[in-house]
Amino acid sequence: MPAPLDVALPTSAEIEALLTASVGARTTIERIEPLHHPWVLRAHLAEATGLPETVIVKCLRPEGYGLRSAEELTRCEHAALAFIADDLCLDLAPGLHAASPDSRLLVLEDLYPRSELAELLHRDGHTPALDAELTAFASSMGELAAASVGRAALFNARRTALGTGADRLGDWEHAYTGLWRNGLARAAAFGVPLPAAAERDLEAAVAELADPGPFLALTNGDPESHNFLTGLSGGGRLIDFEGAGFRHALTAATSFAVPGPDWLGVSGPGQVEAFRRALARTVPEAEDDQRFGFGLASASMVWVIMRTGRLKTLDARSPGNDSRTQMVALLESGARTAEAHRVLPHLAAWCRSTAALLRRRWPDTDIDTAAVAPYTWRER
Template sequence: MSPPPDGVSPAVAAIEALLTASVGTRTAIGRIERLHHPWVLRAHAVEAPGLPGTVIVKCLRPEGYGLRSAEELARCEHAALTFIADDLRLGLAPRLYAASPDSRLLVMEDLHPRTELAGQLRRDGLTPVLDDELTAFARSAGELAAASVGRAALFGVRRTALGTGAGQLDDWEHAHIGLWRNGLAGAAAFGVPLPAAAERDLAAAVAELADPGPFLALTNGDTEAHNFLTGPGGRGRLTDFEGAGFRHALTAAACFSVPGPNWLGVSGAGQVAAFRRALARTVPEAEDDQRFGFGLTAASMVWVMMRADRLGTLDARRPGDDSRTQMVALLESGARTAEAYRALPHLAGWCWSTAALLRRRWPDSDIDAAAIAPYTWRER
């Protein structure tokens, strides 16, 4: 039976027709199960020769996010899954079984019983087993980048064929770049404007990401642990390619050096090394400490500046809010990354001084960051 109408879910008949046309034999769906978003469903088949018993159905979102409309998000995922499977011949992402001509309906491999790595980390903390899974995650992201280097034009052809306009193919202007301006303004409004030397460092970081050179590669646009599914007996898979595009490969490694939205801290030296080894198979520049280090620092610092837009919001929150502690940890981890690679020293100095000011202004955040276990969940 179909799920209740919600403005997102397709009729079962539409899914059956799409799969029947794709596999060439009649396909029948017994029931539909809603998952974590109303536009992501699990379809249970009762008659599906050549297909597994369940498939994932992804529908058009009610609205877009970031720099892409809902339609462009769907087209991009369609293009990315096809590109990864057919052009790169990699088994790193779900297999796409069928897609409507307008990409509004995608039917793909159900990766169950694999589960989100982020959920496992939240539940168990950073165990040795999950540290290995994080390394597998980093290696997979590096392998995707390595395999895709030099093939941006082919991915562009796939996106254009699905209806993406030429003006929408400039993936460097995605969240890792465009939103740093809001952070710069937010820092000034909060009373911690960047000194001129730190602004020059930030400009150099932005320029690095905007012109990746040999590091131009495919990323899914949101390389975080909730987009890696892992489980016993099978290799992990990268998921969620709505934001996929060709951009600086090291934007996909920054999550291992500075915490993403979910975490108070990370501990990713081993993961960064795994990503780097995988990338270096086709990008020899990744073996150059200076070039790799500058790229990773640039990606990490631009992420820090994106999050700096939240300074005023966090200042209004109650004492003890985890987001305050996370902001301090984020600034300090960005500074440590810069110091480790001897890059962007003035921007690192601004991070240290701003973190010190926050510790004074928010006494609840003045704690020993080293005592926070890596991948401690940020309570919202």
């Protein structure tokens, strides 16, 4: 798979020099294998004292995403992997074998033969075995959050040492507390503005995420099942820490309450409870039903509002497009989450009324979304 011209791939000599300096013994590469993304490679080592036979090499991607530049994404992953292994002493993420001083080149532990949990769910559906893996995924994210609470300054010091400016350390710019404004404006333009009472609920939800209090913890910034590698026999690992940062811990649990981009539905409360149990080991406030429920509903609803920025795009698609059904399912799952915890009633009502309007406008979406099988893949 050839790399785009704007992806500068490292040479074997560059990777060999980095690994040789890291392990203190000569390392040579036999061959390099391209993977799914052109900036992610697998290097097969011919001579590797103290290293496994293969390693993963991540280089600078062609451009950033969200609110981070390509350079900041690799610096953040570098900082996060070192922080998790050396400061938190957790075996939840790939090990970092070596990194260039500017973080433009990272050499990571190869987690093969583990597979993406999302890939297995897509292939096999929501089986009991995969439900157990989803629970392990949720527990891993909860464990990471629990271990990192109170240690934001240490993580930020690592980012600063790698070249991140002080003005970029706050993760309140994250989509959960910033890009929701786009969804709010686009929903109004689509003809479904939030009533004043629902806007007040949304303001309360945003305020919760912007001031997490005891729930301030490290998350990878993309808590979806494609970022958990598993072999179905334990030992799952979290991956992709380019978007890592300290933010409200319950933003890492939303993927079990409302569907992310891949799915029409998710599995229900079991994984949320697994996350909660792990988090409560160091955050006793997680055992408070009101506080936990409000945090989860706030994170879920802000995600829903952010995704409503796609309404106009979906309206232009053909009947039967799964993305339309997913939008209805997303709105109704957000409402169910808030209703289950008896919070944000006006925002939940707006979700219900907007979903009802979409059902009328898009008759093909008029189905019982609560009956959709968990982890039904959304066809693009």
